[in-house]
Amino acid sequence: MPRTRVDTRTEIRAVAAELFARQGFEKTSLREVAERLGITKAALYYHFPSKADLVRGIVQPFVDEVEDLLADREAAADVDARQFLADYFDVVLRYRQVFEMVLRDVSALAQLDLMRQMLDWRERTYALLVGPGASPARIARATVAIGGLQDCATTDGPVEEFRDAALEAAVAALGS
Amino acid sequence: MPRTRVDTRTEIRAVAAELFARQGFEKTSLREVAERLGITKAALYYHFPSKADLVRGIVQPFVDEVEDLLADREAAADVDARQFLADYFDVVLRYRQVFEMVLRDVSALAQLDLMRQMLDWRERTYALLVGPGASPARIARATVAIGGLQDCATTDGPVEEFRDAALEAAVAALGS
DNA sequence: GTCTATACGTTGATAGAC
DNA sequence: GTCTATCAACGTATAGAC
Secondary structure, rough: OOOOOOOOOHHHHHHHHHHHHHOOOOOOOOHHHHHHOOHHHHHHEEEEEEEEHHHHHHHHHHHHHHHHHHHHHHHOOOHHHHHHHHHHHHHHEEEOHHHHHHOOHHHHHOOOHHHHHHHHHHEEEEEEEOOOOHHHHHHHHHHHHHHHHHEEEEEEOOOHHHHHHHHHHHHHOOOO | OOOOEEEEHHHHHHHHHHHHHHHHHOOOOHHHHHHOOOOHHHHHHHOOOOHHHHHHHHHHHHHHHHHHHHHHHHOOOOOOOHHHHHHHHHHHHOOHHHHHHHHOHHHHHHOOOOHHHHHHHHHHHHHHHHHHOOOHHHHHHHHHHHHHHHHHOOOOHHHHHHHHHHHHHHHHOOOO
C-alpha cells in the first residue's frame, strides 16, 4: 500500500526545509528527515538522488527570483539604484529563512552550482549599481550597500521596523 | 625518535589553518591534515582533544583582538563612531583569512562558544555606534555599516584600494 | 611524552529483494 | 515505492608500544 500520504516528495521537502532552517544543512542528517516521516533513508533516496538535490529544490525558487530581477534590470536602459536596492532587499526578505540557511552553510553549498551563481550575482549587482568597470572605490561602496542590506535581512524582528531605515542607509552608503 | 620536527603542535596548526582557509572547516578531514604531515589521525588526537579545539586555536587570536577593542571602547567616556568603524575594520582585514573561514562554516562553528560570542559582538558594536536601547531604525543603520564593512573584507584585491572608500560608505550609512 | 593500531558509531550513498 | 543490507569515510576514543 502506497501509504496514507498525498505526495511524499512534497512532504520530504517540507520537513527537510524546516529542519535545514532550524539547525542548518550540514547538521541535519537524512536519517533525521526520514525518521520524522516514518520512512527509511533509502526511501528518501528514491525521491531525491542526493542530499544536495534536496537542498537545491528548496533554494531554487529564491535563486530564480533574484535571477529574474537581475535580468530585468540588465535589460533596462538605465537603472534607478535606490529602486534596485529596494527590490533586491524585498526578495531577500521574502526568502529570509532560506537566505539565512544558505549563509550558515556556505562551504557546504559551495559544491552545488548555487554558490558559483551567487558569486556571479555580486558582480552583476555591482555593475548595476555603479556601472561596469567602476573604480575599486565605487565597487567598495556598492559592496557596503548590498552587504549591509543582506546583513539586515539576517537580524530578527518585524521587517517593517527596519526596512526603510536599512534602505536609507544603503542608499547613503552608495553615495552620489 | 621524536621525528625531525621542531614543534608538531605548531605544524599541525599551520597545516590545518591552510586547509581550513582553502576548503572550509567541515570539508577538511583530520585524515587529510594528518596525511600531509606524515602522521596518523590518532597522533593528531594526542595534540588536540578534538577537531573543534584545533579550529579554536586558530580563531582565538582574532577573537581576542576584537574582544580587546570592544572592551577598550566600552570603557571610554565617548566613542568616535568613525574611528571605531576604522579600528574594527582593520582588525577584520588583518585576520581576513580566518574571518572568511568563520563565515563559510557558521553552522559548524556554532557549536563552539565562538558563535555565541560573535552574536554578542553584534549587540555590543550596535551599542557603541548608536547607543544602548536605540530605535530599530538606528540599529538598522548600524547593521548596514558593520555588515557592509564585513562584506568588503571578504572580497578579493589589495586592501589599500578599497579600505578608505569602504569606511567612507560605512560612515555615510550610519548617518548623522 | 609521542605515536601506532584498532575499533566504535554515524554519515551520505548504493544494490537488490519485495 | 519502500524495505534490508551494506559500503567507505568521517570524528572520536582507547590500549599499548617505544
